[in-house]
Amino acid sequence: MRSVVIVGASLAGVSAAKSLRKHGFTGSISVVGDEPHPPYQRPPLSKQFLAGTWDRPRVDLRMPDTLGVEWMLGARAASLDAYRRDVVLADGRRLPFEGLVIATGARARRPRWYAERAGAFMLRTLDDAIAIRDHVRAGARRFAIVGAGFIGSEVAATLSALGCDVTLIDIEPVPMLRVLGEPIARVCLRAHEAHGVRCELGVAVEGLTGTSSAQGVRLADGHVIDADGVVVGAGATPNVEWLDGSGIVLDDGVACDATGAARGIDRAVAAGDVARLDHPYYGSHRVEHWNNAITQADAAARTLLGGAVPHVAIPFFWSDQYDSKLQLVGLPSPTDTIRVVEGSLDAPRFVALYERDGVATAAFFFNSMHRVAAYTATIEAAAREATPAAAP
Amino acid sequence: MKIVVDFDACMSNAQCMRAAPSVFEVRDDGFLYILQEEPPESLRAAVEEAARLCPTQAITIEDGGAK
Known part of the structure; x- marks a missing residue:
């Protein structure tokens, strides 16, 4: 194989390029990215960058000078010609490839009621973060945050620390419910309330108020939350439309086997937020977090080079909210039982295990970073036990 | 390496x-x-993995190691 095209220039795409080189690939690599910016880190966008403590260069993705790739930034992949093996760009250019890495990530999901207008924001890209930061700098002080998941909760914490008056709104009765389960989600709710963030929970949003600029949101119960800025964090949608009709199997992302090989095409792999892999322990799933993009990109690169290495890494995610650190190792399911194994839910720090039939599926850490390595080993051991052929 | x-x-x-x-x-x-x-040197692979996985890119290996 002499040429690889990587579509997507964020963490998964860049990591795939690094891994291809690390594993000895000397052919040409082109990296296509639709954003004009050099590759950057997304996690600080809702935290340090939004807070103003990290500036623009600080969020750049670090990479070696010796990567030897052709960057095609500000170029959007419009379609894939799987028969001729060309990536077709929006401007009509065709990029022939022998090997393909699909790393197009995901975009912020846009609720039906959302409308583009001044003072209304979603947060996914650097430009989104700059727009919110500029809005705060221009004097916006009252914010309605719609969606109390990971992004919404972090934005609420960051804006509240900047002195803004924040209302956090979600259709679920507690923040982070789907990710963490109710007992732990209640701890998150307590943190928001302790920092003066008002929570409007268990209620749907009907629309933005204001005409030329967002003046707040109208809730389904008739209540109106006035604000001079609205930030929506309603999850993400994988960027797969450009693959429609290509023969690649799509199923809420690019359907892959356990090694990252895309189904429906030869010598093509996927990694990061866009990839749905068969995990030996967790089954078919898509993960939208930092470490997963790196480890999947590595497995995908090795697979493309002929190694066919299953991706067995246990998912990890973290969130910094107020002065607390939340970390989750593994992938809990809503039916798992939650058992606190260190501290208690009322304590300033604790560790909880998610269990299915008494076997650990995930571990949650609240201000307990020093315990992450030990419990990760616990989860890895459980995974190994359950799937002896293919666990980490 | 440092x-x-x-x-x-x-x-x-x-x-x-x-x-x-x-x-x-x-x-x-x-x-x-x-x-x-x-x-x-025997720990190079592990240290490189640590640097690679760091979610805030805080770890650098000096003297010719992978960045």
Whole structure:
């Protein structure tokens, strides 16, 4: 194989390029990215960058000078010609490839009621973060945050620390419910309330108020939350439309086997937020977090080079909210039982295990970073036990 | 090789401790401690993995190691 095209220039795409080189690939690599910016880190966008403590260069993705790739930034992949093996760009250019890495990530999901207008924001890209930061700098002080998941909760914490008056709104009765389960989600709710963030929970949003600029949101119960800025964090949608009709199997992302090989095409792999892999322990799933993009990109690169290495890494995610650190190792399911194994839910720090039939599926850490390595080993051991052929 | 950690960037996510526990330790005060600033070559693969997985890109390996 002499040429690889990587579509997507964020963490998964860049990591795939690094891994291809690390594993000895000397052919040409082109990296296509639709954003004009050099590759950057997304996690600080809702935290340090939004807070103003990290500036623009600080969020750049670090990479070696010796990567030897052709960057095609500000170029959007419009379609894939799987028969001729060309990536077709929006401007009509065709990029022939022998090997393909699909790393197009995901975009912020846009609720039906959302409308583009001044003072209304979603947060996914650097430009989104700059727009919110500029809005705060221009004097916006009252914010309605719609969606109390990971992004919404972090934005609420960051804006509240900047002195803004924040209302956090979600259709679920507690923040982070789907990710963490109710007992732990209640701890998150307590943190928001302790920092003066008002929570409007268990209620749907009907629309933005204001005409030329967002003046707040109208809730389904008739209540109106006035604000001079609205930030929506309603999850993400994988960027797969450009693959429609290509023969690649799509199923809420690019359907892959356990090694990252895309189904429906030869010598093509996927990694990061866009990839749905068969995990030996967790089954078919898509993960939208930092470490997963790196480890999947590595497995995908090795697979493309002929190694066919299953991706067995246990998912990890973290969130910094107020002065607390939340970390989750593994992938809990809503039916798992939650058992606190260190501290208690009322304590300033604790560790909880998610269990299915008494076997650990995930571990949650609240201000307990020093315990992450030990419990990760616990989860890895459980995974190994359950799937002896293919666990980490 | 020499390990350099940007402690302003470090958020104590402890992924380095997973990868190279004899070099990196996050203690119960929530801070990262470097146990060996100049670890032996035998630990290079583990240290490179730690640097690669760091969610805040806080770890640098000096002297010709992978960045």
